[in-house]
Each structure stands twice: as C-alpha cells, then as structure tokens.
Amino acid sequence: MVTMRDVSRAAGVSSATVSRVLTGSAEVDPATRQRVLDAVRQLDYRPNLVARGLRRQVSQVLALVVTDIENPFYTAVCRGVEDAARLKGYSVILCNADRDIDKEREYLRVVADQNASGVVISPASAQNTDIGALVARGIPVVAVDMPLEQAAGSVLVDNRAAAAMATRHLLAGGARRIACITGPSDNATASDRLDGYMRALHEAGRPVDPELAIYSNYRESGGYEATNRLMDLADRPDALLVTNNRMIVGTLRALQSRGVSIPDDVNVVSFDELPWALELHPHLSMVRQPGYLIGQKAAELLIERLASPTTPQHIVMEAELIAKDGRARTPSSAI
Amino acid sequence: MVTMRDVSRAAGVSSATVSRVLTGSAEVDPATRQRVLDAVRQLDYRPNLVARGLRRQVSQVLALVVTDIENPFYTAVCRGVEDAARLKGYSVILCNADRDIDKEREYLRVVADQNASGVVISPASAQNTDIGALVARGIPVVAVDMPLEQAAGSVLVDNRAAAAMATRHLLAGGARRIACITGPSDNATASDRLDGYMRALHEAGRPVDPELAIYSNYRESGGYEATNRLMDLADRPDALLVTNNRMIVGTLRALQSRGVSIPDDVNVVSFDELPWALELHPHLSMVRQPGYLIGQKAAELLIERLASPTTPQHIVMEAELIAKDGRARTPSSAI
DNA sequence: TTGTAGGCGTTATCAA
DNA sequence: TTGATAACGCCTACAA
Numbered sequence: 001m002v003t004m005r006d007v008s009r010a011a012g013v014s015s016a017t018v019s020r021v022l023t024g025s026a027e028v029d030p031a032t033r034q035r036v037l038d039a040v041r042q043l044d045y046r047p048n049l050v051a052r053g054l055r056r057q058v059s060q061v062l063a064l065v066v067t068d069i070e071n072p073f074y075t076a077v078c079r080g081v082e083d084a085a086r087l088k089g090y091s092v093i094l095c096n097a098d099r100d101i102d103k104e105r106e107y108l109r110v111v112a113d114q115n116a117s118g119v120v121i122s123p124a125s126a127q128n129t130d131i132g133a134l135v136a137r138g139i140p141v142v143a144v145d146m147p148l149e150q151a152a153g154s155v156l157v158d159n160r161a162a163a164a165m166a167t168r169h170l171l172a173g174g175a176r177r178i179a180c181i182t183g184p185s186d187n188a189t190a191s192d193r194l195d196g197y198m199r200a201l202h203e204a205g206r207p208v209d210p211e212l213a214i215y216s217n218y219r220e221s222g223g224y225e226a227t228n229r230l231m232d233l234a235d236r237p238d239a240l241l242v243t244n245n246r247m248i249v250g251t252l253r254a255l256q257s258r259g260v261s262i263p264d265d266v267n268v269v270s271f272d273e274l275p276w277a278l279e280l281h282p283h284l285s286m287v288r289q290p291g292y293l294i295g296q297k298a299a300e301l302l303i304e305r306l307a308s309p310t311t312p313q314h315i316v317m318e319a320e321l322i323a324k325d326g327r328a329r330t331p332s333s334a335i
Numbered sequence: 336m337v338t339m340r341d342v343s344r345a346a347g348v349s350s351a352t353v354s355r356v357l358t359g360s361a362e363v364d365p366a367t368r369q370r371v372l373d374a375v376r377q378l379d380y381r382p383n384l385v386a387r388g389l390r391r392q393v394s395q396v397l398a399l400v401v402t403d404i405e406n407p408f409y410t411a412v413c414r415g416v417e418d419a420a421r422l423k424g425y426s427v428i429l430c431n432a433d434r435d436i437d438k439e440r441e442y443l444r445v446v447a448d449q450n451a452s453g454v455v456i457s458p459a460s461a462q463n464t465d466i467g468a469l470v471a472r473g474i475p476v477v478a479v480d481m482p483l484e485q486a487a488g489s490v491l492v493d494n495r496a497a498a499a500m501a502t503r504h505l506l507a508g509g510a511r512r513i514a515c516i517t518g519p520s521d522n523a524t525a526s527d528r529l530d531g532y533m534r535a536l537h538e539a540g541r542p543v544d545p546e547l548a549i550y551s552n553y554r555e556s557g558g559y560e561a562t563n564r565l566m567d568l569a570d571r572p573d574a575l576l577v578t579n580n581r582m583i584v585g586t587l588r589a590l591q592s593r594g595v596s597i598p599d600d601v602n603v604v605s606f607d608e609l610p611w612a613l614e615l616h617p618h619l620s621m622v623r624q625p626g627y628l629i630g631q632k633a634a635e636l637l638i639e640r641l642a643s644p645t646t647p648q649h650i651v652m653e654a655e656l657i658a659k660d661g662r663a664r665t666p667s668s669a670i
Numbered sequence: 671t672t673g674t675a676g677g678c679g680t681t682a683t684c685a686a
Numbered sequence: 687t688t689g690a691t692a693a694c695g696c697c698t699a700c701a702a
Contacts, residue, residue: 001472003679014689019681029687049448050394051679053385054694061449064429069417070410079404082431091445094399094429096417103421110426113384114396137336256617282591338695349673354697361698364671386695389678 002045010039022047053115061091062302063111065104065121067145069096073245073272073291074122077144080295081120088303090117101128112137118302120295123148126188140305142298146188153301153313157289159189162319163196164203166241166269166287169321171204173267175239179212181226181251182243190218193243193271212237216247223247227254238266245272248284263324285324290317337380345374357382388450396426397637398446400439400456402480404431408580408607408626409457412479415630416455423638425452434553436463447472453637455630458483461523475640477633481523488636488648492624494524497654498531499538501576501604501622504656506539508602510574514547516561516586517578525553528578528606547572551582558582562589573601580607583619598659620659625652 008015013032020026021036028036039045053059064081066074078094085092093116097104104124111119112133122145123129131141131150140152147154163180170178180197183190194213201208211233216222223242227250230237242248248270255262262268262283270286297315304310343350348367355361356371363371374380388394399416401409413429420427428451432439439459446454447468457480458464466476466485475487482489498515505513515532518525529548536543546568551557558577562585565572577583583605590597597603597618605621632650639645 001679004681005679015679016681016689016691017687020688023681025681027687032687046444046448048389048450048679049445050385050388050450051694052681054383054389054678054696055680055682057694059385061428069414070407072405072407075405075410078429079431082404082429091449092429093396094413094417094427096414109381110384113381114426115383115385336695339697340695350695351673351675351697352671355672358697362671367671383695386678387697389680389694390696390698392678 001048002043003048004045006043007036007039007045010043011035057115058117058306059115060089061093061114061116062299063093063095063107063114063116063119065095065097065107065111065119067097067099067122067124069094071245071272072274073289076273076291077122077295077298080292080297081299082295084296084299084303088299090299090303097124099124101125104129108134112139117306118142120144120298120302121148122146125186127186140302142302142305144294144298147314151312152305153298153315155294155298155301155315155317157294157317157319159192159319160196160199162271162287162289162321163193163241163243164200165196165319165321166271166285167197167200168204169285169323170239170241170267170269171200171206173239173263175267177209177212177235177237178206178239178241179214179230179237180241180243181214181216181223181230181247183216183218183247185215187218190215190243197241218244218246220246220250220253223250224254225250227251228258231255231258231260236266240266240268241271242268243271245270245274248274252281252284269321281324283324286322287319288322289319293317336383337378338383339380342371342374342378342380345378346370392450393452393641394450395424396428396449396451397634398428398430398442398449398451398454400430400432400442400446400454402432402434402457402459404429406580406607407609408624411608411626412457412630412633415627415632416634417630419631419634419638423634425634425638432459434459436460439464443469447474452641453477455479455633455637456483457481460521462521475637477637477640479629479633482649486647487640488633488650490629490633490636490650490652492629492652492654494527494654495531495534497606497622497624497656498528498576498578499535500531500654500656501606501620502532502535503539504620504658505574505576505602505604506535506541508574508598510602512544512547512570512572513541513574513576514549514565514572515576515578516549516551516558516565516582518551518553518582520550522553525550525578532576553579553581555581555585555588558585559589560585562586563593566590566593566595571601575601575603576606577603578606580605580609583609587616587619604656616659618659621657622654623657624654628652 004015004018008018018036020028021033062085082092095107101124119141126146135150143151143154182194214226216226242251273288339350339353343353355363356368397420417427430442436459454476461481470485478486478489517529549561551561577586608623
C-alpha cells in the first residue's frame, strides 16, 4: 500500500506538506505543490480513509436504516439517499432493519461504533425506536416516513391529506360504502392514513361505519384476511382504501379468488408505489409517495446539518394520486 | 466518547489488559477480567471500529456493488448479502452503480480506500469492469450475475439452461414462431440467454429466424421498441421470450397499446422476478432467479475466503420456471 | 498474568 | 512556506 510517507519521500518533502497539498488546508509553494502532485500521480496514491477518519474523528459515511429493502417505496428512498450522498462525497452503509426493533437497535449501535457522520432512518416504530445513543454521540439523525422524537430533522409525507384525497377520489367515482384497511394501530403512518379517510367521509357528510375501518398489519396476509372479512359482510363495501403496498397484494389475491372485479364490483385505491406493476393493472388507482425525493432531501438535510448545526428541520411532502381512469395527476393540496 | 483508556482506569489496569479481555487474545486473571467487564458495562464502553480497523488493517465491512438497486432481482440479492453479512458480524456498504461503468469504477476506488474486507459485485460489464485495484490490494471480490476475470469467486445462474427451459415451455404450449428480445450483445448474460433460446430451437428441429432474435438494451424503452418491431413483421411471432424484467414492462405496454392479448395472440415468458406483480398478471410466465440465495452464497463465499484463502470458487445455480398455466415449478436441469 | 511502548496513516499544532 | 512532533483509539511484541 502506498502511504503519504511514500509520496513525501518521492517528492522530497515532509508528509505534512503532502497533507497540506491534498487537503488544501494551507498555502504551499506552487513548485513544491507540483512536485507533490506529480508524486501522487506517479505512485497512484490514495489517502487511507480509515486513518483519516480516526484522525479527523469524522468519516465520510452515512448510514441508511430502512424498514424493508424489498419494498419498492424504500428502494426509491434508498436511491435518493445514495445519489445525494455520492454527490457530496459520502458513502452509504445500508442497514435493513426488517421491521424488527431489535435488529434496528443493533444496527444503530454498530453504525455509531463505526463513527458514521449521520443517519437516515425509516423508524420501525415512532415510540420504540431509540436513537439516544446516536444523539449522545452527536450523530445527527433524519427520520423519513415516520416522525421521531429526538431527530435532527425529518422528511415526511402528509399522510392524512393523502388518504383524504384517495377517499374523495372514491367518493367522486360514486362509491357509497368505502372501507379502509390500514396498518397497526400503534403505527403513526397507519393511523394518520385512517384519520384522513375518516376526515374525508365526515367532510362529505357520510357516516363512518366502524365495521369498515380495519387495523391490520401492513403485510400481505393482513390485506388478504381483512379483505375477506369485508367481503363477507352482509352489507359489503363497494370501495376499498388499502394503505400500503404489501397489503394490496393480499387484497388483490382475495378479490381474485372470489371473482370480485375491479372496478365494477369494488373500486380500489392502493397506497405506495408498485412501480413495475403500474402497466399491468389498468384499474388500480394508487397514492404515490415521492420516495426518491424523500431520500434525496433527507440526505441533503443531513449533510447540511453536518456542515452547520441548525435547529431541527422538518419537511412535509405531498403524495400524488394516480387515478386509473386517466385523470391528470393532482397534488393533494389541490383537492 | 468512552475509550479503552477510560475503562482501564476505572478497572485499575492497563489498556492492554482491557484489550486482552475484550478480544480474548490472551489469558487474563479471572478476577481482573471481571473488574474489566464490570467497568465496560458501567461505562457502556464500545470499541471504536475505526481505530480498530486502522490498527488491524481489516474492517468488518463488506461492499456490495449492484447494477440497479430498483430492480427487484438485485434487491433480493442485496437482502441475501445483507443477512449473511450481519450473521457474521459484517456491515455492508451499498453502492448503486446504475449500469454506469464510470460510476462503478469510482465506487470501487472508494471502497478500496475505505479498506473494505471484501466486495460482492454484479459487474456492469464482464469485459470493462476492472477490479485490478482491489485484487492488488488483496481485497477479494465475488461476482454475481456475471462472471469476472480476476474474481476470487462467483455465484452465477445457468442462463443458457434457463433460456432454453423457457423456450421449451413456449414450444410445448404450441408456439410456432418464437421471438427473443435480449440485452446488449456485449453483455454476457444477454448473449447466454439468447444462446439458450437458439439451442432449444435447434434441439426441437425448428428454424432460427434472424429477424426474431433482437439485441436490445435491457431497458423498458428497448422492450417497447423491439416488441413493436416484431409485431410489425409480415409474419408475426406468436410467442416472445423477453430476457429481463425491465424490458418486459415495455413489451407489455406495447402489446397493450396494440390490443394484442396474452396468451391468446402471443404467449410471453419474462425473465427475472417482478415479485409484486406476480398476482396481477395471470397469464405471464417467468423465469425466476434465486436472488436472495445468490446474495447469501456470495457473501458466505467472501467471508469464508477472508478466513482462509482458497482457490477461486464458482457456484452455478439454477433458475426456475414459473408457468402461468399452473404447472409445477421445475428446476432447469430436469428438462 | 500484566504493563510499557510503539505504530497503524493521517492531520493539527507549534516552531523555525 | 515548511518540518518535526504528537495524537486520534486500538492492538501486539516484548519485557517484567
């Protein structure tokens, strides 16, 4: 391995001077400077980032802790973080917490031990995710998808508005009994989405039937069961709002096995992107969150903060409705 | 931050002893040992991995360089690598090369500078991807999805067999003119798949019409154009083999816009998984590669090699055909 | 069994 | 403008 010492010898200077040239931390005589650069090129020297990290006490590494890397929404977030980080010279350590609070905690520890400069996280839980250790070490955290108490920032989507928009879309399409299948009751985004659904019904002067509001588990199995339960009701719903992309797969399977057709028998709006399936199902509307943008913004926020500590900054983005009937895409605020 | 020195003072020993206790590198008197452990607990000490990495000259970090993190196949690989690495106490740096050879090269440099212990890579190109710098530094590389000259190992799929299997499936379904849309001609997997397609045709005593074998770009746009071109032929194909999951989206869109129905007008087999769309399209068969397993094996291979340098090890896995008509899943070797 | 001392490769401080 | 020197936190000869 080529070290700075090798370069300094080749250029006939001290390693301090080499360091100065490479980091630009002080003035160096142009001639000396050139000799150093030549030696660097000659030897193909590259600074050892581990040594630099130890000395400077900061690495050029961010950590990204996601809930589920196989979920296209988080994948998009991931790309956004990745691109923004790369642009600023940061690398990204990927941690897939898998909705497991213990795994998440373990990852946060390791990331702290590795002296990551900052962390972007989609928390497993708004209550139980504990970033205290990071905060204590002065490692800033930006939350996405779900708010987090001590976070230095957050990039969230207005889930209430998004769910309300979806509900209004169903109403406008003529739905009379709309059901909502949402996530666990202790999940912040799940209850926000349910809340938006209810709000839209109230606004429209429609009754809210408790039978039609189901807390499920954000998993395919939950979507499947909840849908079957709804379809077994004496007074069936004629529209479904399903608040995440894993459950919608279960919902579709249940409807398919029962021979229930979309949108003739029930109209359906899904949440989150199923990007590659978009073309395949001509009758499934969905609420799309700007995953890439969220990730990008989150990383930028984090890196900004590293440069100059500021007060926590919270960004709220809007989801868009992709209506299957070919209507124009509409930001949620416009409805 | 709590250092080893702090622990040593609290326990009334030297930091060397603390190190010995924590790494188990030498015998320590049980009583002393206990005092050290107590101090560690008391202070909530955690070793600084950067310092350790500098001293030991090896980090507990692997790098994963993938072609396209938004592609469900690579996402599955990613999870496999991640899980296997975590199990062995390694972290994973994620690098999304985006099919860009320059971006890939840049990432490989950074990863080397960060002293990663090893690299799992899905190369952007079998010819142009250059891992020389890593090899020179003694950083082992395991290739997935595509073979790589100097790699310390590889985990690949038998693409010829897989494409042949898919082609036979179409033949068995009564197809008479089968077209194949594959990736760039300089892409190893793309030409392997085309090769398998041709081989199956030969074996069946069918002519190979050059008009029906199209090199495209592995992107949605390519699938769209190629499909349109094929459908414009005077003597249209009645079956399509599309060799990756991005192009299939373009194919489906083209077919849809022309009102061509699957499988009545043309039968279609796709490559790679579109996992979340599986439920949605009842008539689309596909060849599925075991992404998770590939990633897992690759990481295990890498970590094994770190423990004891061996000769390069190459693993070939089989794809499975998921036939839409409800036939049993069949490993490619059985056909 | 334990401690001392030195070094991993870089950078920051201080003198010259 | 440049060079010695020390230090980041850890590990490992070597000595005691």
